[in-house]
Amino acid sequence: MRHLAHLVRRFFGSLGTRRPAPTDQMLVAELLSPSESEVFWSQPVPDLAHALRSARTVGASSPGRTGLARAALLHDVGKRHSGIGTIRRSIATGLSILRVPARGRMASYLDHAAIGADELGRLGCEDLVVQFARHHHGLRPDHLSPEDWDALLRADDE
Numbered sequence: 320m321r322h323l324a325h326l327v328r329r330f331f332g333s334l335g336t337r338r339p340a341p342t343d344q345m346l347v348a349e350l351l352s353p354s355e356s357e358v359f360w361s362q363p364v365p366d367l368a369h370a371l372r373s374a375r376t377v378g379a380s381s382p383g384r385t386g387l388a389r390a391a392l393l394h395d396v397g398k399r400h401s402g403i404g405t406i407r408r409s410i411a412t413g414l415s416i417l418r419v420p421a422r423g424r425m426a427s428y429l430d431h432a433a434i435g436a437d438e439l440g441r442l443g444c445e446d447l448v449v450q451f452a453r454h455h456h457g458l459r460p461d462h463l464s465p466e467d468w469d470a471l472l473r474a475d476d477e
């Protein structure tokens with residue numbers, strides 16, 4: 320049910336997003352390496368806006384925890400590989416809720432957590448970043464504390 324509520328908020332949120340501001344660009348430059356930044360900025364505008372809101376939320380709830388902010392910024396980078404927009408993303412999520420198998424780009428979208436985590440691992444990101452990307456639609460991995468997990472999930476709702 321959390322997944323469905325998240326989808327609805329993201330769908331309406333995606334209709335009114337704008338390009339990131341210079342302060343967002345500074346935040347990304349502070350937190351990410353050049354290769355990570357390249358991946359980050361290759362996301363569609365709604366995904367950029369979601370990632371930046373997530374990073375600011377976790378930055379406010381857990382000040383000084385740059386690892387958490389990095390995890391929030393990068394957790395959805397796997398989505399961009401599907402190349403589908405808001406409506407087809409919503410259909411894909413609906414199929415998954417109904418347990419109807421998706422194919423092609425919709426399947427790629429639904430697999431964005433694993434795809435992004437593998438990519439972040441290849442970039443050399445730390446375990447926290449890779450593991451949150453991999454598990455953020457599932458269950459908390461044992462080595463991630465409940466406090467950090469809750470902070471990141473709250474940020475992902477932004």
Ligand SMILES: [Fe+2]
Pocket residue numbers: 394395431432455456
């Ligand atoms: Fe996600």
Ligand SMILES: [Fe+2]
Pocket residue numbers: 369394395475
């Ligand atoms: Fe997300």
